[in-house]
Amino acid sequence: MEEYQSLLHKKLSEGNFVFTAETTPPDASNLDVLLNKTRPLKGIADAVNLTDSPGAKVHMSALTAAIILAQNGIEPILQLTVRDRNRLALQGDLVGASALGVHNILCLSGDDPKIGDQPETIVVNDINSLTLVATADMMRRKNQFPSGRVIEPPPKIFIGSAEVPTEGKPNTEKILNKIKTGVNFFQTQYVFDEILLKGYMKVLEDSGILEKAFFIIGLGPFASAKSAKWMNDNLLGVDVPDQIIKRLEQAKDAKKESNNICKELINKFKEIKGVNGIHLMGHNKEEAIAEIIQESR
Numbered sequence: 559m560e561e562y563q564s565l566l567h568k569k570l571s572e573g574n575f576v577f578t579a580e581t582t583p584p585d586a587s588n589l590d591v592l593l594n595k596t597r598p599l600k601g602i603a604d605a606v607n608l609t610d611s612p613g614a615k616v617h618m619s620a621l622t623a624a625i626i627l628a629q630n631g632i633e634p635i636l637q638l639t640v641r642d643r644n645r646l647a648l649q650g651d652l653v654g655a656s657a658l659g660v661h662n663i664l665c666l667s668g669d670d671p672k673i674g675d676q677p678e679t680i681v682v683n684d685i686n687s688l689t690l691v692a693t694a695d696m697m698r699r700k701n702q703f704p705s706g707r708v709i710e711p712p713p714k715i716f717i718g719s720a721e722v723p724t725e726g727k728p729n730t731e732k733i734l735n736k737i738k739t740g741v742n743f744f745q746t747q748y749v750f751d752e753i754l755l756k757g758y759m760k761v762l763e764d765s766g767i768l769e770k771a772f773f774i775i776g777l778g779p780f781a782s783a784k785s786a787k788w789m790n791d792n793l794l795g796v797d798v799p800d801q802i803i804k805r806l807e808q809a810k811d812a813k814k815e816s817n818n819i820c821k822e823l824i825n826k827f828k829e830i831k832g833v834n835g836i837h838l839m840g841h842n843k844e845e846a847i848a849e850i851i852q853e854s855r
Contacts, residue, residue: 564662607635608636611674652713688736698715725757743771748839777836779819780819
């Protein structure tokens with residue numbers, strides 16, 4: 559890629575440590591509801607992820623929400639799942655998104671509708687998330703659709719994928735294959751263990767992965783010790799250490815303590831080779847996340 563695909567791409571390429579945040583588009587047919595929700599992040603987060611019907615529950619279209627943010631001075635990362643749309647619809651979305659200033663995408667499978675509130679939903683899965691990566695890469699590099707028809711000008715797309723840093727050796731072959739297919743950056747599941755992350759990043763460094771892609775590490779504030787325990791039990795690959803849960807249980811103000819924990823971890827993660835940024839997540843926690851980013855810069 560001779561030119562920057564997005565502002566986020568430019569910042570990462572120039573060696574900046576970035577902060578990305580996440581928001582779920584609202585259950586509202588009004589753009590002001592979305593803009594009020596994300597306003598705390600404007601000028602604070604380097605980019606904001608728009609989730610694509612997470613938990614298989616419908617919200618405002620992630621594509622529409624991403625366009626609204628782009629047009630209002632907030633750099634969006636469009637999460638695209640293969641669960642809901644076939645290859646034709648996904649290719650059309652990529653071209654349309656780029657035409658309207660949405661240049662970052664995160665390619666995902668999507669949560670199973672059986673866990674959502676409309677379990678009778680039929681899953682599309684015409685292609686998988688890696689094929690979506692390959693398709694987006696072909697469209698930007700070769701100026702064409704998979705059919706061979708030319709796209710002029712081609713979409714500018716900075717392509718992301720999800721990763722889950724866990725104990726034990728990461729699947730470096732799988733990560734390298736994603737990069738070879740077209741992935742430029744990874745946003746990870748929550749990580750609350752500095753030792754675990756150090757070991758994970760060291761394996762990636764030894765495999766020559768760190769010079770090939772950017773890694774933005776997932777983190778986020780807890781509402782309480784109870785919510786930290788829930789994440790431990792219910793989120794794949796998440797391990798909240800006992801000492802963090804104890805600190806939350808003993809704190810007079812759990813939310814304040816949680817923000818302090820986040821800031822401490824950010825300072826530690828910044829020192830780990832290959833960590834290019836932090837991805838802050840949390841349901842309806844845009845204000846808390848903006849505060850954490852401001853105090854961590």
